[in-house]
Amino acid sequence: MDMKFEKRDLIKILLSIPVVGTVASVLLSPFVRYLKPSSGPIATLEVFKTPDKPQAISIVSFPVTDFPTPWSFKYFMFQEANREYTSVGNQIKTIPGAAVRLPVNEADGKPKFVVFSRVCPHLGCVFNFVPEESEVAKGYNYTPTSGQKVFACPCHLSVYDPMQEDTKGRGKVVSGPAPRSPFKFNFSVENGVLAIQSLESGGIS
Amino acid sequence: MTLTDILSKLPSIEQIKKFAQDKLKNIDFFDETYKDKYVENVWYKLGPVQWLTWMLTILTGVLLIGFYIPTTEQAYDSIIRIQAEVPFGWLIRGMHKYAADAFIIICTMKLYRMFICADYKGNRELNLWICFFLLLLGFYSGLSGYLLIWNQRAFWATKVFATFPGYMDQFGLNLAFLGATVVNKLIEWGVPSSLPRLPVEQGGGILLDMKLLNQYINFNVGMTTQQILLGGSAIGQATITRFYSMHMALSTLGLIVVELYFYSNKKKRFNIPWTEGFMVIAMVAIAATVFPAEMGSRADAAVTPLPILSDWYFLALYQMYKYIEPVLATFVTMLIPATVLFLPFFDTSKEIHITKRPIIMSVTIMGFINFIVFSVLIILNIANINNDPPFWVAGSVIIVAFGVYFSCLQRGNNYWKLLLTFCIFLGLYLSRIHTQPYFGLPLGGLLDTTFLKDGAWGRMWIFYGGFATLLIAVLYIEKFLPKKQESLESSAVEASNA
Structure with missing residues (x-):
């Protein structure tokens, strides 16, 4: 069999890879950059990146008296301080959330809360708190045990139980394809006010 | 074996060029090279009908541009106006929708015809690629076109479609x-x-x-794809602008390529009698009259309704996303087009008849059954996402295993290889079951996934391994096992008789 490749050819090919790669990325990156708008300046180095911890423009707060009984809940819209550049200018990102009072208390006797982002960590649909057990059984392909109240997503039927924990905290996936529990809001309960300040890192979708 | 030995086995530039030229010589867009073949096989009329429905969609689409307003505030209202106020607006919009649906159906049927009748043999693999890319064009245009209505179904279908690449x-x-x-x-x-x-x-x-x-x-390939698709991280005005332009641009680019092709070789675009063409147009128009195109309710970014479904052709995929963890689901979503595009290259025998190509037959049947069953399950909402997977995984594996089995049979008495193949499939099937806690079998010792916190990684491991094994088995059988001499001769006799 006659030779089709010389060693010289191989060296030429190997040497051309970094050169061609550099030229191609220099030419292509502005194009990709144009197609992919974002909020911050061009941030390739780690130090220039804005911290991925969404802060609230104005803190969402509820008086604790809004949650008179266990399992009473409130929906809210959380507005993020980092604005995102889109074709119609800088836009505020709005993230739907839910605050639920759990049927257990903190060590000091005050009620315990969970505050979840309602953006499903699976594929980004908005899920709901579904306290009605028959509704979960009928619509979400999961039969809760008696007294179990769950969050459930209409798109791919992921069901989250706020009383159980996985490695990322409360809201363990008890049914469906979701890869993790919902993203959590950081909140504090002081002087009878539930104040929601920021969202867990990576929680925008 | 030295490096130069390996290099000398690589194809030369000339060989690659010849390979490409051989494939490019036999290009066929709409069955124009199978002129008059439809007399003996009616399925060869699909090509012209495919062209006709595409043209019908483009024509009605151009008419719709006149009244449509691509903004988040006015899109929904402008469609209502087209539907209710503009004279014959309902007919144009209905025909646009149903012609596009017909285009997708016909592309799919043509792909099945190509697999069953072995149209890709004799250096014609690119024809299958063309048909498949036309189908992808139909899918993308369908998805982007649906968002332009700005209703709930479209909004959430787009959300799901644009989020899954992130898992790449x-x-x-x-x-x-x-x-x-x-x-x-x-x-x-x-x-x-x-x-x-x-x-x-x-x-x-x-x-x-x-x-x-x-x-x-x-x-960050996935996140970049996602942001480029949507023009940001959320669905908004940027998304509607991008989808509107790409909805038209992709069809226009395709049309330019097709017209250049027909200009250069003077072939006829539409081979069948025009009376039949008018029947197709009439069918689309009647469908638009009897079943007026739906509106749905206006898109709301804060509420996902229950139940929420995608367009009919994505229903099976949508159901699959309920069953399996998202990384694996994304992988399978990319695996399906890869299978369609590259499976023909492994079918190198001269056999034409479908029963003489059992692996192709079983994969074709498996794909069709999965599409139908998943669609029916999601429409009737009778699936149990926790208990079903072992059944459909087993079903799919067994159908493909039968193909491999008969392929082995046609290649003589390789019983030990047969046994090996069956062991692979059995192992694949049992290990998949093992990961389902509901069907827990005492096989825990086989796979050590205890150091992984999440069971999903273990399943991923099994899937990559299982897929690689399946691919190696199919490749090995197709390429290296010799066929029985008499079966080759008998098919040659059949071919000469025909």
């Missing part, structure tokens, strides 16, 4: 876990290593620095 970024991590599993096994077998390890009570596996790994493996 985790493929690298999964491969790293696959590597870690192998290394763990080696350490268990006594291979010395100085890698940092977890304490014994946590399984004793090697320690993986997730953050560091993510920094090196994750190129």
